[in-house]
Amino acid sequence: MPSDQAVRPTPDGAGRPGRTLFPADGVNPYLPTPVARVGDSATSVVTVATTAVVRARAALDEYLRAPHTPEQPRKGRVLTLVGDFGTGKTHLTAALRRRVLESAPAADPVYLDAPNGTFVDLYRRFIAQVKRPRVMDLLSDYYAEVVADELEATPYAARTAARLRQGEIDPVAVVARLHLPDRLLLQRMQATLIRVTRDNDLGTAFTLLLQPEVQTLVWDWLTGNPPRDFLQERGIFRTIATDSAALDAMAAFGRLHRDRGRPAVLMIDEFDRVLSAVESRSDFADRMGPFKRMLEAVGESGAFVVLAGMPEIVKIPDESTRQRLGEIVELTPMTVAEVQEFIRSSHRAVRGDDALEPFTQQAVETLVALTKGVPRQFITLCHYLYGWAQGTQELISPEVVRQVSGAHFDLASVLDVRREVHQVLTKVGIRVSSGHLREPGGEAPVDYWVSDSQGEYRCAILLAGGVVSPADVTEVRQRAARARAEAGSVEVVLVVVGYLTEAFAAQLVPILKPNDPIVYGRESFPETLQSVVTGVLRRHRETVTANPLEVIIDGVERITRQQSTTQELIEYVAQHLAGIGETTERQLSEIRREVASTTRGGEPPASARSAATPTLAAVDELFQDALRLLSSIDRMEDDLSAVFVETPGRPANAGVRAVQARLRQQEGFSPLGTAVFLGKLVQAFQHAFLDWYDASELRAGGQPSPAERDRLDRICTRYEALYHDIPLDELKKLVESSARDPEHEGIVSRLAGPTIRLDDIRRTFAELGVRVGRAVDGSAGRPG
Incomplete structure (x- = not known):
């Protein structure tokens, strides 16, 4: 029996009687939708010490343990974590947060998800996560120092001054008990905070926070609202409503911590959203200035800033800004x-x-x-x-x-890839015929033969479900030998639909020489297969003395086959579009009936029901954002409407030519079909969520049970599984064509409006399931 064959284990699973390693009624150690939750405890998560984890921990530890004095305060630094979706950026950020809490109890790390907006939006999320009691404790520390300085000049008050510096007693209570000049002390406090924060308004506001009766007014201003009359009377007139003011305020919090010897840790997840939420190159350039200023301020603010996001963060064009990203750790x-x-x-x-x-x-x-x-x-x-x-x-x-x-x-099977091989090769006019001599109950030695212009076999294509054992290598060797025995000097091309280890790949090289095995991958497979097979045919032509006329005839026949295949595809698309039209009309009729029933008091649509609870409102907004982005990409509906509108001074067929130009830019209907499928997938996901919500305890104001939460995880996982199969390259064609306005045939000009980038699509749709789960957890009071 091969070593990888599934076998029934002993009763204990490992030769020790009475013990089962995976009991049927035991807890499954793995989540169906693994999403990092920042509030999870260290004992509830598993973190493997990968290279990225080790480097990130070392950078944080070096900051936390760095020696510092009032004369030489702690220096700030930036740690940048980059990686694609699902590689563990949030997980690592959460692990670093827990490490701060464990290593430095005095620290209160601030974690936040970056918004799709400006640095002002980022600051508002930041101040919402800052805990006011922590800030008051820090300001009390400053005030204690001021009061202690005053008491040192007073006889018999040295012990009280020492206790103030050690944080053992409340400075406000000491001032009241000893009848100290509080107005003078607060003025000294204000001067100190203005010096530390380097900002008159912020220094004044932080001083006023020590007065309980005005704390709410001051904190309201710090959250970004205009100053009330009370603050204006004390010289605060501006609002923290610009990128510059927002970054100054964030840096001020860091300086407050640094001056008292306390570590300040800020963790910004998905930071690339701040840089990518722009509508033009000029907007991006405008965003770079504040970003550079933010990075420059980190060092002297004494803060440890973690920026986590997509690899695009480190691809910014400004070299001086890129160098300030600190240590860059890539999660692979x-x-x-x-x-x-x-x-x-x-x-x-x-x-x-x-x-x-x-x-x-x-x-x-x-x-x-x-x-x-x-x-x-x-x-x-x-x-x-x-x-x-x-x-x-x-x-x-x-x-x-x-x-x-x-x-x-829904991973590809050998049968699926066999169909794709035939489609890829026939599409470019290559002669393909099915293999034969299939053994009873076994695989055909050859899946496809590729012929030259004379009908002679020149290439044998073999498909294998995976090469993970010596037996698999032996089978490939035998199939290749039978192919060569039947067709002489035929070359062999192997397509592996599954896993191929490096060791076994090396063993296949002499069997398949001169062709390397092709490991199936949805994105690159068509081009790779076409290139390899075309190379086989080209090498054959170069080794024989071909009649020039025969070469020309072969080329003409290949073009004819391509045209025939294209015509069949056009006829299929026409039939398919007709079917879509009928389906759309039926769906519109159903929608009309649903709207009519709603006006008669029936169940309201999702957008109306979303107002019923904060949970539905939050989740509905996620779905609506996704659908709005998709509609901004696919502008074909507007173009088709313009076809039938006659505008004075515009050529009669301008609209028709514009649509035709769009289709040529998009290389056919495939991008439109991809967009339609993505839209329907999101809508189906939304309907599934609403069905789940209606049946859950959440609707009644409670918390979803573990079984209900698991069911939601399964719903989200199914969405993600289908999304990851969508060919985003097709959407890229749609994005590019949607960003152009075909004025007339053959000429296109850029639109004045914003364009949509493929990264925006990935960011919106790839983690839609994750965000839905987080929205539910947040509304149910679970850590997220």
Whole structure:
């Protein structure tokens, strides 16, 4: 039996009677939708010491432990965490936050999600996360120093002054008990805070916070509202409503901490949203100035600032600004060894042991290959695999990984890729015919033959579900030998639909020479396959003395086949569009009936029901933002409406030519179909959420039960699984064409309005499921 074959374990799972490693009624150690929650405790999460984690922790520890004195205060620094979606940026940021709380109890790290807006919006989120009692404690520390200085000149008050400096007694109470000149002391306090913050308004406002009767007025101004009359009478007239004022205020908080020897830690997740929420290059340039100023202020403010976001953060054009990003830590996909450590740690936290079972070594390798080592994806797959093992009480083999992943993630099968191979090659006019001589119950030695212009086989295409064992290599060797035995000097091209280890890839090189195996990937596969097969045919032509006329005939025949394939595709699209028209008309009729029933007192639509509770309002806004972005990308509806509008001075067929030019820019209907599918997917997700909400305890004002929350996780996971299969490159074509206005055939000019970038689409749609879950957790009072 091969070593990776699923086998039923012993009763204890590891040869020790009476113990089961994965009981059917036990807790599944893995979440179906793994989302980092900042409020989770260190004991409830598993963090593997990857290179990125080790580097980030070291940078934070160096800041926290750095020696500092009043003469040489702590220096600030920036730590930038970058990585694609699902690589663990929020998880690492949350881990650093917990480390601050554990390593420096006096510190109160501020964590916030960056908004899609300006630095003013960022500041408002910042001040909302700052705890007023912490600020009051810090200001009391300053006031204690001022009062202590006053008492040192008073006989018999040295002990009281010492206790004030040590924070043992309240300075306000001391001033009242000893009848000290509070007005004079507050003036000294104000002068000190103006010097520390380097801002007259902020220094004054912080001093006024010591007066309980006006705290609310002062804090209202600090949150970004205009100053009330009381503050204007004391010289505060401006509002913190510009990028410059917002950044000055944030830096002032850092200086307040630094001057008293306290660490100040600010963590901004998804910071790239601040830089990307612009509508033009000039807006981006305007945003760079404040951003550079923010980075410059970090060093002298004494704060430790963590910026987490997409890799675009480090791709800013200004070199001097990029150099101020501090240490840049890239979160890369996890290796097989790191995933094994994660699995063992997860089992240790839940089961109390660190055994790998029910996973086998080969299963973990396949798991990492299928998910490309992205934490969010492999953790989700671990959830379903562990559930399978609980139900079957069998170990997980590579084949089980492929089966379960296919069921839950809609991964490609050999059959799917076999169809795609045929479509890719026939589309460019390459002669393709199906293989034969299939053995009973086995795979065909050859999936497709590729012929030259004389009909001779020149290339044999083999598809394999994965090469993860010596037996798989042997099978490929035998199939290649049979192909060459049948067609002589035919070249062999292998397409691997699954996992291919480096070791086995090296063993395949002499079998397939001169062609390397092709590992199936949705984005690059068509171009790679076409390039390899075209290269095989080209090498054959170069090795024979071909009649020039035959070469020309071969080219003409290939063009003819391409035209035939294109015509068939056009006819199919026409039929498909006709079907879409009928479906759309039916849907419009249903919508009209629903609207009519609503006016008669029926169930209101989602947008109306969203006003019923804060939860629905928050989630509905997420869905509406996604759909609005999609409608701004797909402007075809407006273009089609303009076709039938006659405007004086405009050519009669200008609208028709504009649509035709759009379709040519988009290379056909595929981008439009992609946008339609994405829109319907979001709408279906929204309807599923509303159904879940109506049946949950949340609607009645309670908290969702664990079973209800798990069901919501499954809904979100299914959305994410389908979203990740959407070809975003097709949407990129739609984005590019939507950003142009075809005035007439052959000529296009840039629109004056804003354009939409592919990163905006990824940011909005990729984590829609995650944000829905966070919105529910936040409304239910769960840490998020």
